[in-house]
Amino acid sequence: MSNAKSLEELEQKQDFIRRHIGPSPAQVSDMLSALEVSSVQELIDQTVPARIRLEQPLTVGQSRTEVETLSYLKSVASKNKVFKSYIGQGYHPTNVPHVILRNVLENPGWYTAYTPYQPEIAQGRLESLLNFQTMTLDLTGLDLASASLLDESTAAAEAMGLAKRVSKAKKANAFFIADDVHTQTIDVVTTRAEQFGFEIIVGKAEDAVNHDIFGALFQYPTTSGEVVDITDLIAGVQSKKAIACVAADIMSLLLLKAPGKLGADVVLGSAQRFGVPMGYGGPHAAFFATRDAYKRSLPGRIIGVSKDRLGNDALRMAMQTREQHIRRDKANSNICTAQVLLANMAAFYAVYHGPQGLKTIAQRIHRFADILASGLKAKGIALKHSTWFDTLTVVSDSKDDVIARAIAKGVNFATNHEGEYSISVSETTTRADITELFDIILGEGHGLSVDAIAADVEANGSESIPVSLVRDDEVLTHPNFNSYHSETDMLRYIKRLESKDLSLNHSMISLGSCTMKLNATAEMIPITWPEFANLHPFCPLDQAEGYQIMIGELHDWLVNITGYDAVSLQPNSGAQGEYAGLIAIRKYHESRGDAHRNVCLIPSSAHGTNPASAQMASMKIVVVNCDKNGNVDMADLKAKAEEVSENLSCIMITYPSTHGVYEETIREICDIIHEHGGQVYMDGANMNAQVGVTSPGFIGSDVSHLNLHKTFCIPHGGGGPGVGPIGVKSHLAPFMPNHSVINVPGTNIGNGAVSAAPYGSAAILPISWAYITMMGSEGLKQATEMAIVNANYLTHELSKHFPILYRGRNNRVAHECIVDLRPLKEQSGITEMDVAKRLQDYGFHSPTMSFPVAGTLMIEPTESESKGEIDRFIEAMVSIKGEIEKVISGEWSIENNPLVFAPHTQGDVLGNEWDRAYDRFYAAFPVPAVAKNKFWPTVTRIDDVYGDRNLVCSCPAVETYRD
Incomplete structure (x- = not known):
């Protein structure tokens, strides 16, 4: 009886693991059979180098049920004391409209969507982000706005960077900050300036003109509440050919004259008090606006209005789309994750209230x-x-x-x-x-x-x-802000936009390197509990005991999982984590008298954020070649490490590699860098292929960032929020970020902050905490193993129809594979873009396109997708291959086939005229499975060139929406 009872309890404990991992035991068996292995362990033995596999299991504990997890976490949350907060300083209590709370923040249709790189299936969130930009422009009085930055303080640091790029005071190297700017903003901007080698001058606002500066930052109203006319201060700064930046309170701008009308060049701030909980510091969307003349230097993402193939207005990300992947170290910033979900909440708040x-x-x-x-x-x-x-x-x-x-x-x-x-x-x-x-x-x-x-x-x-x-001009005059003030109208507007977007609640999003896996409902529930949502980040620590317990447990688990000695949870995006990790390396070298060590080696396959982050840390970048198999070219690495040995700071390397393989030489790479006095920065983008099987600390790395919004289940939210904590070995621990308002234990007092709040986006840390708790040591390892099984099965099946660009040992891949479309493109003229758009007709978001290799698709199924869904995706890819072959054979011309006309909207298919070489029904329903769950894109192929040449970044006339 006791054995039966214990077995029953064990099955209950493992229930969440079965819910998270998509394939059933029978499906796993079928996939292993296709791969000609007898067990998951045999596949792991064939895939992961033996010398880097962990000898001991993780020690994060046994899996807990959802009920147990939420019950315990509720008891922890109850230890937080939710006082009435009048602290201010950039964080304010707010009333989240319930229609937005339930239908946006708590709705997987909004929180599981990906960044709108495929705009035809993202028109809903793009419209909402355009509302956010329009709101920003109206309130700030400027010409051009981005679709959100990470928080007010980092937005101010980005403003400093923009000022340096565009200021005509080219010889100046100082940035002025008024002493009545929020303390945390001075902290973050000073940290950024130190890395860039800028001088920071903090003083009375009126003293700005007494210094040789390239820019200045003022707070409006000031941190102590004063409302000051800064028109003359702005003019004085501009008379020195410097850039005047203003950090503004968004709510005050309903009553105060817009800073742009006072002459400001840049206006920024937090949109938090527009219906986003304080959440002990985040996540919160920052707004950022500047003059049209500076649009090429604007950090972050811009949403613009373009045209689709039929001439209809359609929205897309404009110039800044993936700019760090294209421009790399020349990018305006290293920002990859924005705060889209929170920007959408703020935009809906403005729409709802009007x-x-x-x-x-x-x-x-x-x-x-x-x-x-x-x-x-x-x-x-x-x-x-x-x-x-x-x-x-x-x-x-x-x-x-x-x-x-x-x-x-x-x-x-x-x-x-x-x-x-x-x-x-x-x-x-x-x-x-x-x-x-x-x-x-x-x-x-x-x-x-x-x-x-x-x-x-x-x-x-x-x-x-x-x-x-006193503000005397009208704001938010667009009909979008004047039409949805009843809950019925608002509910329908939110639903209408949601219906335009493909999210994980519809189908697999197989983006390589972006890890779109299950974000379980039980993980999401705690973020709206008042005990977590309503704390001010600067409240006394004894009021945040629950947060400290939860953060402490998460810290210890991440230490165990990564093999590092300490973790900082402050960075509020993966890119911020890279930046914080490089700062730790730089400070470590400086502490040893090696300040001259400033060279960063980066493989040519690296994520674009790597060189962008290295540039932000003022490092000189030396690119290391990759060999024909996609691995780091060891001869080139050795030669370049030797060449820069005296000045070598670090290497930034992703593992498994961006090419989707476990490189056999990873430990040798670490040894080479250490022999030359450098540090190893391991990009954590692919950490989901390490957890429980290996770890960066065990491999030999010194520091990594972890994408909690990838490996540890924080949802992407349409492009953010993210969390990018860093794990470090003990010698780097003293150099992790601190905070000027709330001291972070374990770091040096003098260390600056990289985010506005001491624990970054603390409100969403319960998601990762709950994921680790419910998976336990066993489940976390199983997740990694099943990601490898799914990826190899997908690779095996697709390899029958497409060349796979890179493989590792025993012809295996890690957690993703790269399908090479270039041979088909050469034969047919059909591009990878055509394939990506045609996949939308099959109900799928495209895999990662043309990264890390142009003309390819990088595909990652994750452990959360069942074999049935993977097979459906394979069927779509094989069917598209057949369509391409019809172009090659001449049955369809290159100008008239379903790929070049993809995606097909209802209006397109049901239109009066149809002069296509293929059937209307086939355009929309190319395989029977599509009919069971049809997703209709709402616009046809969007003209990117038109959008960049005719940049419109605010809401178009309402007639556009009626049409």
Whole structure:
């Protein structure tokens, strides 16, 4: 009986593993039979070099059920104390409209979508991102906006980079930051400047003109709440041929004159308070706008309006599409992951409330600040400033007593400066809250009436926003912001856009190197719990005990999984992780008196973010060749390591390689670099082919970033959020990021931050925590093994019809394969783009196209896809091969075939005219399986060239949508 019971418990424990891993035991057996191996272990033995396989299993614990996991995590979350937050400083409580919470944030149709590199099947999120850009342009008063950056502080660092690129003060090497900019922003920008070799000058805003600078950054309103007319400051900076950057509060811009109207060259900030929870620091979308003249230097992604083949307006990512993969070290930034899901939430918030609703919210916030200020001044309380939008800074000799009373009542103020505390009211503030604030500051029995003060403020008017800065122009006039204010209309608008997008809830997204795997519902549930969602990142640590427990456990598991000694969870994207890892290497060399070590070796096959990140760390890049099999050319590596030995800083290498194989020489590569005094940076993009089988630390690497949005199941969200923590060996641990507001244990106090919040995008860390918990040591290893099984089965079947470009030992691949379409292209004229678009008609997102080799498709099925879905994809590829052969044979011409006309929309297929060489029904339903689950693209092939030549990056006229 006890044995039966224990067996039953074991099966329950492993239930999640079976849910996560797509193939059934019978399907696994069939795939192994096709591969002519008797077991999964035999395939692993044939695939992964024996000398790098782990000798001991992982020790993250046994798999837990979904119920157990969520129950335990809820108990952990309950240890967080969710105080009322008036801390401000770039983070504010907000009311997330429930229609957006349920139908966007909690909806896999939005959170499992991929970056819109295939725009024909991404028109929904592209429209929402265009709304975000339009909102940004209206509120900032500038010409061109991107579709989101990572957070306000890193956006400010990007603004500094843009300023250096476009400023005509070419001899200047200093960037000025006003001392009333948010503390965390000064921290992040200073860290970035140190890597670039720029001088940072922090001082009074009016002193900017007294320095030889290429740019300056001002906060509007300031971090202590003052609303200042910065027109003359901006003009003074520009008179020195420098670039004037302004970090603005998005909600205040409903009432304050747009910084662009004040003359600013760049305006940036966080969109968090537009309906995105604080989440202990993130993820939050940053907005960024600049002048049209600087469009070629804009970091991040731009959504633009183009035309499709039929002349209809269609949306796409414009100039910046994958720019780091094309321009590499010449790219404007290393940003690959944006914050698309959060940008969409902010855009929908603006759509739902509309211009009048948003203005009402902003006016209410400001009125409460006025009421609070009026009451305090009536009682003799000194305020630091006479102007404000939402933040009052109190000058007090009884600060400690006030803060103690606040804490006792579950209230947090900002307490950055001696003898001062600040109070930032928000959308969630009520009249009862104002009464409570009076009680805290003045003591009970103060005799103040909120209603009486409100009436007095109403009667006398407000002077807390200078008349010269009162906004007098209309914003958000486009019909998209004026049409969906009932929940019914909003629900239908969200659904209409969702229906235009192909996501993982429809079919496999087989993107090589991007790992679109299951994001289990149980993993997603905790991110909206108030205990995780509603904490301010700068709250006292004793209020975030639950976060500290969860982060601590995740840290320890990642240490075990990676074979490293310490992990920093601060980087909020993979590219930020690369940057943080390279900074650690640089600081390590400097600590040893080797500051001259600045050469980074990068294989020619590397991700474009690698050279872009190395450039951000001011490293000189030396490219190492690959051999005909796609492996690092060892002779070339040895020669170049020898040549730059004295100045060698590191190598950046991906494992398994970007070509999808386990390179046999990886340990030798590590040894060569170490022999020459360098460090090994192992790009963690393909970590999902290592977990439980090998590890970067065991192989010999010194530092890696981990894409939690790939290997550890944080969903891609249409292009972000991501998390890119770094794991390091002990000698690099002291050089990981710290934070100027909240100290991060285990790092040097002097280390700068790479993200605005100390733990980056903390609110989505429970996703990876839950994934590891529910998989356990055994499940994590099984996931890696099944990714290898699925990839090799897919490769085996496709190799009967297409050449596979690279293979490793025993003719095996790792977790992905590269299908070479160049021979077919040469014979037929059909391009890899044609194949990618035709796959949309079969209901599939294209694999990664033309990376790392032009004219190829890189395909990764992951462990989460069943054999049935993989077979359906194989059927589509084989059918497309047959279509190409008809072009080769002359049955179809190169100008008239289903590939060059793909994708086919309903309007295209049902149109009055049809002069094609193939049947209408075949265009839409090329194989029977498509009819069971047809996905219709909403636009035909988009003209990229037209879009770049006619750059339109805000919402087009409403007639376009009607048409």
